[in-house]
Amino acid sequence: MKQMIAILALLMLQTSLLAKERPNVLLISIDDLNDWTGGLKGHPQARTPNLDRLAGQGTLFSNAHCQSPVCNPSRASLLTGRHPHTSGVYFLGPDLKDAPELSGLDTLPERFAKHGYSTLAAGKIFHRGDQRFFETYGGSFGGFGPRPEKKISQPHGHPLWDWGAFPEKDNQMPDFKIAKWAVDQLQSMPEKADKPFFMGVGFYRPHVPMFAPKKWFDLFPIDQIQLPLIQESDRDDLSDYAIALTNDKHVSPQHEWVKSAGQWEHAVQSYLASIAFADHCLGLVLDALEASPHRDNTIVVLFADHGFHLGEKQRWAKRSIWENGTRVPLIISAPGYPAKQRTSKTAPLLDNFPTRLEFAELPSDRHQEGRSLVPLMKDSETHWPHVALSSFGKGNYAVRSEHFRYIRYLDQSEELYDHREDPHEWKNLIDDPLYSETILKHRQFLPSKESPVLPGNSTGHQAYESASRFLESN
Numbered sequence: 001m002k003q004m005i006a007i008l009a010l011l012m013l014q015t016s017l018l019a020k021e022r023p024n025v026l027l028i029s030i031d032d033l034n035d036w037t038g039g040l041k042g043h044p045q046a047r048t049p050n051l052d053r054l055a056g057q058g059t060l061f062s063n064a065h066c067q068s069p070v071c072n073p074s075r076a077s078l079l080t081g082r083h084p085h086t087s088g089v090y091f092l093g094p095d096l097k098d099a100p101e102l103s104g105l106d107t108l109p110e111r112f113a114k115h116g117y118s119t120l121a122a123g124k125i126f127h128r129g130d131q132r133f134f135e136t137y138g139g140s141f142g143g144f145g146p147r148p149e150k151k152i153s154q155p156h157g158h159p160l161w162d163w164g165a166f167p168e169k170d171n172q173m174p175d176f177k178i179a180k181w182a183v184d185q186l187q188s189m190p191e192k193a194d195k196p197f198f199m200g201v202g203f204y205r206p207h208v209p210m211f212a213p214k215k216w217f218d219l220f221p222i223d224q225i226q227l228p229l230i231q232e233s234d235r236d237d238l239s240d241y242a243i244a245l246t247n248d249k250h251v252s253p254q255h256e257w258v259k260s261a262g263q264w265e266h267a268v269q270s271y272l273a274s275i276a277f278a279d280h281c282l283g284l285v286l287d288a289l290e291a292s293p294h295r296d297n298t299i300v301v302l303f304a305d306h307g308f309h310l311g312e313k314q315r316w317a318k319r320s321i322w323e324n325g326t327r328v329p330l331i332i333s334a335p336g337y338p339a340k341q342r343t344s345k346t347a348p349l350l351d352n353f354p355t356r357l358e359f360a361e362l363p364s365d366r367h368q369e370g371r372s373l374v375p376l377m378k379d380s381e382t383h384w385p386h387v388a389l390s391s392f393g394k395g396n397y398a399v400r401s402e403h404f405r406y407i408r409y410l411d412q413s414e415e416l417y418d419h420r421e422d423p424h425e426w427k428n429l430i431d432d433p434l435y436s437e438t439i440l441k442h443r444q445f446l447p448s449k450e451s452p453v454l455p456g457n458s459t460g461h462q463a464y465e466s467a468s469r470f471l472e473s474n
């Protein structure tokens with residue numbers, strides 16, 4: 001008996017030692033941030049010194065893409081490692097716990113908790129209900145933030161759709177409070193804790209309303225704002241279905257309205273200001289990590305959940321499977337891995353789950369639909385024939401490889417873009433015989449099995465249903 005107790009005690013000691021040696025994980029998300037960052041160069045005026053600093057400490061995946069251009073399905077996919085076409089969670093609803101394919105699965109923080117991590121978060125990591133998935137949840141601190149009594153710029157439409165300088169001070173902003181919460185945690189967490197930590201920090205800007213204090217707007221004088229490059233005839237080579245799917249029944253403003261109301265520059269300024277503010281909040285957290293005893297034993301992962309149009313293809317916001325809708329920042333910094341690294345190999349956000357498991361030396365999970373990105377962090381030029389699949393409703397898919405984007409919609413219309421020559425995706429090459437082999441190759445990545453769309457009444461559901469009127473003629 002004594003011997004058994006001694007063996008047990010030794011085993012427990014070993015387990016706790018192992019746990020202590022494991023790296024901490026800091027998972028940072030930025031809501032609705034497209035490629036307007038210093039590293040991705042989506043807009044020449046984007047000001048993101050702290051994202052750039054983090055990229056300098058690790059690997060910037062310059063060709064990273066969400067699996068769905070909507071918050072809920074993108075995050076559900078990343079946090080469970082399942083594609084939307086596997087789960088049926090294609091749109092803003094249902095909640096991942098109401099999807100039969102996902103309800104019994106560990107989410108990423110739950111998996112880490114099972115393996116001896118303490119898990120904590122504040123802000124928006126999951127689309128909603130973060131407190132269900134973390135042992136400690138600091139709060140949303142007001143989420144999308146305070147709003148003025150009267151809308152500033154867009155009087156009509158969805159209550160969240162507005163932009164302008166508001167409120168007065170940084171400390172009135174939820175993201176600032178979330179950053180302060182994370183700073184407090186990093187400062188108070190002892191160096192020799194019993195368990196490593198998995199901390200989520202989810203920022204809400206630049207998601208609408210695109211509000212930030214005036215000083216962030218002052219960085220981008222309105223008379224110097226550069227509008228996104230667009231081609232007036234860009235939509236002429238798209239199917240009616242593609243245009244309807246990405247415009248009809250959407251809650252975002254119509255591009256014609258934005259232009260005629262003289263708001264285009266102001267909205268671009270507001271997005272840039274919101275990004276600069278979110279980046280500032282990120283900087284507070286990075287400073288605290290660097291000043292803490294955890295700096296050399298913490299993996300930092302930063303992602304945004306999907307892209308955002310600001311007039312490109314004559315449309316606004318998310319909910320498209322073009323480059324503007326799917327390209328996101330993804331940065332991973334890990335102790336012992338190269339710094340200042342950049343790779344243009346394709347990285348789906350879905351790969352985050354298996355990547356985290358490998359870093360923390362937790363058992364791999366063969367049911368994961370992504371793959372670990374660790375080989376790319378060891379050698380950014382390694383052979384990587386993998387693609388990112390993004391969907392917007394069953395039957396609507398984009399396949400993004402290193403150089404191409406191939407799209408096929410439910411009406412069977414298709415698009416192909418060559419990013420080596422056409423970074424704005426202006427020229428649909430689908431009928432160009434020079435690309436027939438490339439098209440065939442990309443078609444092979446379309447899923448052979450698709451879950452039906454789980455019901456809901458979101459903008460995505462409505463747009464998807466509305467666009468279906470074009471199917472009858474085919």
Ligand SMILES: [Ca+2]
Nearest residue numbers: 031032071305
């Ligand atoms: Ca989002």
Ligand SMILES: [Ca+2]
Nearest residue numbers: 234237426427
């Ligand atoms: Ca075009």
